[in-house]
Amino acid sequence: MMRKIIGNSISHHLITDKFPKSSDFVCTACATGKLILRPSYLKIRAEPLKFLERIQGDICGPIVPRFGPFRYFMVLIDASTRWSHVCLLSTRNHVFAKLMSQIIRLKANYPEHRIQSIRMDNAAEFTSHAFDDYCMALGIQVQHSVSYVHTQNGLAESLIKRIKLIARPLLMNCKLPSSCWGHAVLHAADLVQLRPTAYHETSRMQLVRGNPPSIFHLHKFGYAVYIPISQPQHTAMGPHRKVGIYVGFKSPSIIKYLEPLTGDLFTARFADSIFDEEHFLALGGEFKYQKECQEIDWDAQGIPASDPRPTEAEFQVQKIIHLQRLANNLPDTFTNYKGVTKSFIPAQNAPEIVEVPNKTTQLPLTKKRGRSMATQRETIANKQRKTVNANQPLVGTHQIDTICQADRDSLQPSSVVHNAETRNSEDHRHIVSGHHNESIRVDEIAINYSETRESFDRRATIVDTNFSEQIAECLQVDPEPRSIKECQKRSDWNKWKDAIDAELASLYKRDVFSAVMPTPRGIFPVGYKWVFVRKRNENNEVLMDVVTAYLYESLDSDIYMKVPDGIDIPNQKSPTGFCIISVYVDDLNIIGNTQDINEARHHLKTEFEMKDLGQTKFYLGLQLEHLPSGILVHQSAYTQKILEKFNMDKSYSSKTPMVARSLDVEKDPFRPKEDGEDVLGPDFPYLSVIGALMYHANSMRPDIAFSVNLLARYSAAPTNRHWTGVKNVFRYINGTRDLGLFFKKNQDSTLIGYTNAGYLSDPHNARSQTGFVFLQGGTAISWKSSKQTLVATSTNHSEIIALYEASHECVWLHRMVNHILTSCCIGSLESPTIIYEDNAACIVQMETGYIKSNITKHIAPKLFYPHELQQHGDINILQTKSCDNLADLFTKSLPYSTFFKCVEGIDI
Incomplete structure (x- = not known):
């Protein structure tokens, strides 16, 4: 600025050429005090994006008034063709379930196009670990824009703006209330699909499907339409059509319309419908809805938090995964239909009924001091409830008590009140009459167990015993210990120890057990189980119990039992007192300490003619050098x-x-x-x-x-x-x-493995390479490098095959090492064997199990054997960096620096 002032002034001693430019230095005050939002640099791509290569999404809301149970709508748009999808949401917690169902639908409809990335903003519903893990298992990259920079997610933001620009005039041109904004949004989204974009001369639908769309079925939103009455409901002399309100279409041959009296949503064939484009109809029959409709707030602030608990959305995600597996196994039908329960999320992308306005003028939305919006809606609902005839029962009060959708939003598991009189009937109302004979709608609250995935039908089950037992177990403030280790960690361990000593003393006194002895050959000892129970009365007071339980009489044969945990074994063999003899034809190797080796040599010489060759230095082609350190x-x-x-x-x-x-x-x-x-x-x-x-x-x-x-x-x-x-x-x-x-001295006996796969290591035969190595004490004891016999369709597939082959070797090594350790009384391998893998998708799939999707459904279930081993605690699959994976030595040719690092890592 000073440069321009000096340049436009006269008689100043400063010369413009010598005055410093802004590019020559950085002014701290200007850098912190001025902010000009500049456009992003133009990105020039070498090739255009492919279909579904990147999908962007965003959420609009909360919207007031709400559309049935819905307060939000979510948009998804393809960055290449601008194909878009719009779905309605009742709460932000349902975003994960909706995204998952849409990903499954896209993969089924377009299997040749793979979703590579999804771009969202930094909202909490888009940054959950569950969604990131699910996308990682499918190979989808999740991208998030910079916080508060909406231009980086501009496609989704502009789509929301365009939908609102179209939906607002649709509602203003008809006589529908503003609470029907959901129908207008969905219809606007369908119209956007038929419109050409600024980047393409054809419409989005034509770019995706390949043929021009048909628009013969388009009509004005909110006009009257005459729908045929179904055959069982009309008479020979009565009317054969009824009037409805046109609110959009599902397909070119199916339209959607509202029942004017009740606000119910139905569908009909386009060919059987007659459109009256001169009259707009209002909800409520003859009552004409006034033009001053309620204003729509697309981003309401300060509304009461009525979202359900997040665990509800988790149950919906588990249901989707379960149904996806069920559909892949049984693509034609569901045999176990009782296992499918009613979802908290509406199945269709619109409510089954829209609230019919009352005969009073609907005023603009106002907020009164001291009264929340929820209180005002409850007052209006109570006034409407008084005007309903007692002879016309509301749906939900017939035979079974239910909970309406409005109350379900704030439902808590411990606050379910079955009271039909205090129930809000604003969101669900059906007038039962002789001309409107429909099936009674029953809302069901089903209890789902996340571990067993069981569901119970409330109409068939009176008392849920499993649920009551779990609640009773949770109410135990001081549960009983289940093992001797839990007893030792408790504050009252001294009392438990006295009870254990008294019980054992009584058993020894009656000669129930003998002294501890080695198990004879061919005898398999039986197991044991500690049972810790405190006897209580009705006042929860601990009672006295018999010291010794009732026993059987004397037995004719001896029964050997394993020594229980917590009991000291007298005269236990020393950990260093062992001797291992390995035999190869007529050569022997004796392994142990010096004293045990001398005793073994003495016993063998008394039985056989032997020649002592001294310390082993050469055996089966292997040279052994005994050094002080190993x-x-x-x-x-x-x-x-x-x-x-x-x-x-x-x-x-x-x-x-x-x-x-x-x-x-x-x-x-x-x-x-x-x-x-x-x-x-x-x-x-x-x-x-x-x-x-x-x-x-x-x-x-x-x-x-x-x-x-x-x-x-x-x-x-x-x-x-x-x-x-x-x-x-x-x-x-x-x-x-x-x-x-x-092999160093005094090293840990922990078994550690590394596995890796070289995808298409043999490109001439389309085969990959399997490589793994197992270390004990930091030194390699088992390794393998071989070509896979199966054709791997992806890197993930080849990694799964390599991990499957490595798990076979791991099971055998673990058993062999554990047998040697336990036989020599020098310990055992209690912890699972750690196997390091550098493929993140492979690790996630082995944690979650066999996922039947388009990417992994062709993989044989037997290759998920490591998942079963990990569930049983035999192995533990962890992720490592590719540069730290020692199994790279067995899958590919490496440069010297990487090769030397791997060789040094396996202690060669």
């Missing part, structure tokens, strides 16, 4: 032997066993034999080399497992390219011939 196991002698046999002992060394593979299939050096390419002759011992390297990789060198497995695939028709790869492996082991596995 034992090093290697095969340097075998490495030298095969290098000399194949004349590679004087070759140059290499840092990695395999060169980096090209992503281009045609440039892959390890591709199969091509036409015109010569096969290696008998002068090249390719099969012998592969056999020698495979034994070396499986025995002691996991760092060459992937390279050898890849080269072994071409044993039938090897070429010079494959022989070059073999020589590169020899160069690597020539420079690392002394490498081996080092």
